[in-house]
Amino acid sequence: RAPIAAEDKLLLQYTSVVEAPPDDMCSICMWSLTEISGYLEEGEAATRISQTSGIQSDGVVSLNLCKHQFHLACVREMAKSFPQFLECPNCKTLHGEKLGNQPLGHMNVTTVRNSLPGHLDCGTLQITYNISSGIQGPEHPHPGRPYHAIGFPRTAYVPNNEKGKKVVRLLREAWRRRLIFTVGPSVTTGLDNCVTWNEIHHKTEWTNTAGHGYPDPGYLDNALKELALHGVTESTLV
Ligand code: NAD
Ligand code: ZN
Ligand code: ZN
Structure with a gap:
């Protein structure tokens, strides 16, 4: 059968x-x-x-x-x-369970003693993502062509408080489901076939409110919302 x-x-x-x-x-x-x-x-x-x-x-x-x-x-x-x-x-x-097409790589989380602007006294969780360039598979836009991993390892920061820990728990799950990055055109560089962020925003800078840094009082709630849009919520963790 x-x-x-x-x-x-x-x-x-x-x-x-x-x-x-x-x-x-x-x-x-x-x-x-x-x-x-x-x-x-x-x-x-x-x-x-x-x-x-x-x-x-x-x-x-x-x-x-x-x-x-x-x-x-x-x-x-x-x-x-x-x-x-x-x-x-x-x-x-x-x-x-929604699965993405994020290429193979590593996600690593460490704690940092310093606290982020706007989140004093809790310390910080530092996430490092590492992905290398490779060849696109059938799940990517141009199977058989290369994809370019530019700017890796990439580092992101989350306050080490209750809500921040929850965000990191869910980001680990999103990584497992291959949802953090995707392959396609990069808005910033204009290059196609790049490994790019995939709709779940990360704070890749310690400060700089105009860019991708702290303080940003709405950031953790926004991250939870973006994770939920991909189906990643606490109730879906095994
Ligand atoms: P992109 O430009 O296609 O944009 C996709 C999404 O990522 C957008 O929502 C955008 O707002 C967001 N984004 C863009 N730049 C970001 C940044 N610096 N930090 C956090 N979010 C960002 O995405 P992309 O091509 O993946 O990233 C843009 C560029 O930023 C790349 O050229 C990459 O090299 C660089 N970058 C470097 C680091 C680092 O730690 N060295 C981290 C992130 C991005
Ligand atoms: Zn119909
Ligand atoms: Zn419906």
Whole structure:
């Protein structure tokens, strides 16, 4: 027996069949939920059954966490491009664990006695990320071409207080899920195929409020928010 396709595993785990679909629009294909998916040919619908999972392609499902409804075939098409998780196209709720394409490397955390501006008397957690240049894999924009790791090792600073420790715990998890860096064009240098920060902001300078430094009273809450947008929250830690 063939193994169940990754997108079908997601469908089985994170969606439920809707028996009587309402006359609402599917926001993936823009057709009514009472008609068949724009991804299916007319007449093909009821006959298309996944070889590996036995799931039928026609019909409507709701995502289990947010309950938004889509054609099953539409969700399956969406799941094929990122088969580790489902992100609701309507409200961005993540179902499953979002994994990124951060290249191989090392993350290291040490404590520093000095305290950051705005966080006196707690000391500092210093994170070092090290990634070397390499060749892009199938999960990257240009497989087979090189990626350039410029400016590594990179260092970031977090106050060593309760909220800061939580941020670092979640950053370790984000690193494990390959979410801290990605490969693509660098806004700063204008070069393509670079290892770049991936939407989770870091304080890479000790001071300098105009750049990427302290003091910044909103920084830790902002980091928690950006981690949560990638699905990294305390309740998802194992
Ligand atoms: P980028 O320019 O494509 O931008 C992606 C995101 O990273 C943006 O949100 C941007 O605001 C943020 N960002 C940009 N520069 C940053 C910085 N210095 N510190 C923290 N966040 C920053 O991202 P990129 O290409 O990864 O980084 C930009 C440049 O900064 C690179 O050329 C890199 O060499 C340099 N850099 C050096 C260090 C270091 O510790 N030596 C640390 C960070 C970045
Ligand atoms: Zn649809
Ligand atoms: Zn939703």
